[in-house]
Amino acid sequence: MSHARADQRRRACPTVRVRYAETDQMGVVYYANYLVWFELGRTEWLRETGWTYREMEAEGLALPVIEAHCEYRLGARYDDHLEIRTSGRLVSPVRLAFDYEVVRCADGAVLAVGHTVHATIDRSGRPVRLPARVTELLR
Amino acid sequence: MSHARADQRRRACPTVRVRYAETDQMGVVYYANYLVWFELGRTEWLRETGWTYREMEAEGLALPVIEAHCEYRLGARYDDHLEIRTSGRLVSPVRLAFDYEVVRCADGAVLAVGHTVHATIDRSGRPVRLPARVTELLR
Amino acid sequence: MSHARADQRRRACPTVRVRYAETDQMGVVYYANYLVWFELGRTEWLRETGWTYREMEAEGLALPVIEAHCEYRLGARYDDHLEIRTSGRLVSPVRLAFDYEVVRCADGAVLAVGHTVHATIDRSGRPVRLPARVTELLR
Amino acid sequence: MSHARADQRRRACPTVRVRYAETDQMGVVYYANYLVWFELGRTEWLRETGWTYREMEAEGLALPVIEAHCEYRLGARYDDHLEIRTSGRLVSPVRLAFDYEVVRCADGAVLAVGHTVHATIDRSGRPVRLPARVTELLR
Numbered sequence: 095m096s097h098a099r100a101d102q103r104r105r106a107c108p109t110v111r112v113r114y115a116e117t118d119q120m121g122v123v124y125y126a127n128y129l130v131w132f133e134l135g136r137t138e139w140l141r142e143t144g145w146t147y148r149e150m151e152a153e154g155l156a157l158p159v160i161e162a163h164c165e166y167r168l169g170a171r172y173d174d175h176l177e178i179r180t181s182g183r184l185v186s187p188v189r190l191a192f193d194y195e196v197v198r199c200a201d202g203a204v205l206a207v208g209h210t211v212h213a214t215i216d217r218s219g220r221p222v223r224l225p226a227r228v229t230e231l232l233r
Numbered sequence: 234m235s236h237a238r239a240d241q242r243r244r245a246c247p248t249v250r251v252r253y254a255e256t257d258q259m260g261v262v263y264y265a266n267y268l269v270w271f272e273l274g275r276t277e278w279l280r281e282t283g284w285t286y287r288e289m290e291a292e293g294l295a296l297p298v299i300e301a302h303c304e305y306r307l308g309a310r311y312d313d314h315l316e317i318r319t320s321g322r323l324v325s326p327v328r329l330a331f332d333y334e335v336v337r338c339a340d341g342a343v344l345a346v347g348h349t350v351h352a353t354i355d356r357s358g359r360p361v362r363l364p365a366r367v368t369e370l371l372r
Numbered sequence: 373m374s375h376a377r378a379d380q381r382r383r384a385c386p387t388v389r390v391r392y393a394e395t396d397q398m399g400v401v402y403y404a405n406y407l408v409w410f411e412l413g414r415t416e417w418l419r420e421t422g423w424t425y426r427e428m429e430a431e432g433l434a435l436p437v438i439e440a441h442c443e444y445r446l447g448a449r450y451d452d453h454l455e456i457r458t459s460g461r462l463v464s465p466v467r468l469a470f471d472y473e474v475v476r477c478a479d480g481a482v483l484a485v486g487h488t489v490h491a492t493i494d495r496s497g498r499p500v501r502l503p504a505r506v507t508e509l510l511r
Numbered sequence: 512m513s514h515a516r517a518d519q520r521r522r523a524c525p526t527v528r529v530r531y532a533e534t535d536q537m538g539v540v541y542y543a544n545y546l547v548w549f550e551l552g553r554t555e556w557l558r559e560t561g562w563t564y565r566e567m568e569a570e571g572l573a574l575p576v577i578e579a580h581c582e583y584r585l586g587a588r589y590d591d592h593l594e595i596r597t598s599g600r601l602v603s604p605v606r607l608a609f610d611y612e613v614v615r616c617a618d619g620a621v622l623a624v625g626h627t628v629h630a631t632i633d634r635s636g637r638p639v640r641l642p643a644r645v646t647e648l649l650r
Contacts, residue, residue: 114415114425115263115408119256119311125576126254126546130393133543137392137451147392148451159542163580172258173415173426253554253564254547264437265411268404269532276531276590286531287590298403302441312554312565393541397534397589404532450536 103181104231106139109199112174122169128196128206129162135180136192136210143231155222157190157212164208168198175199184232188214188221242320243370245278248338251313261308267335267345268301274319275331275349282370294361296329296351303347307337314338323371327353327360381459382509384417387477390452400447406474406484407440413458414470414488421509433500435468435490442486446476453477462510466492466499520598521648523556526616529591539586545613545623546579552597553609553627560648572639574607574629581625585615592616601649605631605638 110131118124136157140147147157170176179195189211196206216222223229249270257263275296279286286296309315318334328350335345355361362368388409396402414435418425425435448454457473467489474484494500501507527548535541553574557564564574587593596612606628613623633639640646 111412111415113408114257114411115265117258118253119258119260120573120575121258122575124254125579126543126550129543129546130391133392134389137389146451156537158537158586159583161580161582162542163578165578166576169575173424250551250554252547253550259434259436261436264440265404265407268407269530272404272531273528276528285590295398297398297447298444300441300443301403302439304439305437308436312563392535393543395536396531397536397538399536402532 103183104139104142106135106142106180107177108134108138108180109175109177110134112170112172112176114172116170117172120169122171125164125166128164128166128208129210131176131178131196132162132164132180132192132194132208132210135178135194136182138178139180139182139192140228143228145225145228154217155224156215156217158215159210160189160213161211162208163210164206166206168203168205170196170198170205176205182232184224184229185211187223190214190224190232242322243278243281245274245281245319246316247273247277247319248314248316249273251309251311251315253311255309256311259308261310264303264305267303267305267347268349270315270317270335271301271303271319271331271333271347271349274317274333275321277317278319278321278331279367282367284364284367293356294363295354295356297354298349299328299352300350301347302349303345305345307342307344309335309337309344315344321371323363323368324350326362329353329363329371381461382417382420384413384420384458385455386412386416386458387453387455388412390448390450390454392450394448395450398447400449403442403444406442406444406486407488409454409456409474410440410442410458410470410472410486410488413456413472414460416456417458417460417470418506421506423503423506432495433502434493434495436493437488438467438491439489440486441488442484444484446481446483448474448476448483454483460510462502462507463489465501468492468502468510520600521556521559523552523559523597524594525551525555525597526592526594527551529587529589529593531589533587534589537586539588542581542583545581545583545625546627548593548595548613549579549581549597549609549611549625549627552595552611553599555595556597556599556609557645560645562642562645571634572641573632573634575632576627577606577630578628579625580627581623583623585620585622587613587615587622593622599649601641601646602628604640607631607641607649 116127177197191211255266316336394405455475469489533544594614
C-alpha cells in the first residue's frame with residue numbers, strides 16, 4: 095500500500111485520557127493497555143461507518159483478533175490526553191486489518207504504532223464476507 | 234455469626250503472585266485488582282466443593298455479584314506472594330456471601346479484608362435456590 | 373448528612389463508553405471495573421477544583437483508597453454510554469470520601485452506587501490535611 | 512536461529528488458570544490479556560536465573576517492552592489451565608527478546624504464540640548491557 099493511498103484512507107481518531115488503573119509501577123502505562131485502546135480505535139472507526147460493532151454482533155457477525163502487534167516508542171503517562179488514529183484495510187475477502195497510531199495530544203508525539211488483523215466470522219464460526227457497505231470504506 | 238462459627242467455616246486459600254500489570258504508579262497494586270483476587274478465592278472455594286463455577290454455569294446457574302466491599306490496610310507489591318483466604322455463608326435461600334482476607338505469605342500480614350454478596354439465578358435471571366450439596370457447606 | 377445537603381454538593385459527571393475489554397462472558401461488565409470508573413469520577417471531580425490529581429501527586433500529596441464499596445443493580449453492557457456522577461465529602465481532617473452513581477445515559481437507569489474512602493498522605497506516608505481550597509469544596 | 516538451537520534454549524513454563532475477569536462477552540479471553548501472561552512467562556524465566564525482575568529493578572535495571580506481537584489460534588476459556596512456555600534470546604548487547612507459546616494443559620493445543628522485545632536500561636533511561644550471568648543463559 096503506497097503512502098498516497100494511506101493518506102487517503104478514512105480515519106477515526108477517538109481520544110482517551112490515561113487512567114490511573116492503566117499505569118504500572120514504572121510510572122507509565124502498562125504495555126497490554128495499548129491493545130485496549132486499539133479496540134477503542136476500531137470501535138469508533140466502525141461506528142463512523144454507520145454500523146456499530148454492537149449491531150454487527152447482534153446481527154451475527156464477529157471480528158475476532160487473529161494477530162496483534164505494537165511498537166512502543168515513548169511511555170504514555172497518567173492523565174495524558176491521547177488520540178488513537180485508526181484506519182482500516184481489507185487483507186482478503188474474509189480478513190481485515192486496522193492500523194493504529196497512539197498520539198499525545200499535547201505535542202503530537204507518536205507514542206506507539208501497531209496493527210491488528212481480524213477474521214470475519216458468522217455465529218457458527220465460519221468465515222464470511224463483510225457486507226459491501228463496509229468493504230467500500232476499506233479500499 | 235460468632236467467631237467460633239467463623240473458625241469452623243470451611244476455607245479455601247488459593248495463592249497468587251502479584252503481576253506487574255496489577256501495580257500502578259504509586260508502586261502498589263491498583264485497588265480494583267483485589268476484587269479480581271476475591272473472584273479467585275470464591276472460584277477455589279467452589280472447586281473444593283466438587284462443583285466448579287464453570288460447571289455451575291454450564292448447568293444454568295449463575296452467581297452475579299450484587300455487592301462488593303474491600304478495606305485496604307497495606308499495599309500489596311509486585312511479585313508478592315499472597316494467600317486469598319476465603320469462606321462462604323448463606324445470607325438467604327437465594328443469596329450467598331463470601332468473606333476474604335488477603336494475606337502476605339512472607340510475614341502473615343493481612344493486607345486487605347472484604348466480602349462479596351451474590352444472587353443465585355437461573356438462565357432466565359430468576360432467583361433459584363442453591364443445591365443442597367452446596368448449601369450444606371455454607372452452614 | 374441530609375438529602376438537602378447532598379443535593380447541594382458539587383458534582384462531577386464524566387461519561388464513559390463501555391469497552392469490550394470491560395465485559396466478561398456473562399455479557400455484562402466485570403464487577404471490578406466499576407471501581408476503575410469510580411476513579412475517573414473522582415479524577416474529574418478534582419480536575420474541576422482546578423487542581424488535578426496529577427498535580428497533587430507532583431506536589432507530594434496522595435489519596436490512597438482505604439475502603440471501597442459498590443452495589444450492583446443492573447449490568448452495564450458493551451458500548452453503553454454511562455455517566456459517573458461523583459460528589460466528595462470530608463470524613464475527618466485527614467480523610468475524605470467520594471460517592472458515586474453509575475447512570476446509563478440512554479434511560480437514566482442507575483446501574484450501580486458506591487463510595488470510596490481515602491487517606492490524605494504526604495510523600496513519607498504521613499497523614500496531612502488537604503489544602504483549604506479543596507476542603508472548601510467538600511463542605 | 513535454527514530449530515535445533517531453539518530446542519536447546521532454556522525454558523520457563525509457568526501455568527495460569529484463566530480468570531473470569533479475563534474473559535469477554537465473546538466467551539473467550541480478551542486478546543490483551545495474553546500480553547499479561549507473557550509477562551508472567553518472562554518473570555518466571557528470570558526467576559529461574561536466580562535473579563528476579565523485582566531484584567533487577569531494585570538494582571536499577573529495567574527491561575521496558577519496545578515491541579509486542581501475538582498470533583491467536585484458539586480462544587482460551589474461563590478456568591482453562593494454561594502453560595506459558597517461555598524462552599529468551601539476546602537480540603543485541605542492549606536488547607533481548609522472549610518467545611512465548613500459550614499451551615492448553617488438557618490437550619496440549621497451542622492457543623497462541625508471540626514474542627516481546629525489550630531494551631535494557633538503567634535508572635536514567637540509558638541503554639546498559641545485561642550482566643554476564645544473564646546473557647550466558649540467553650545464548
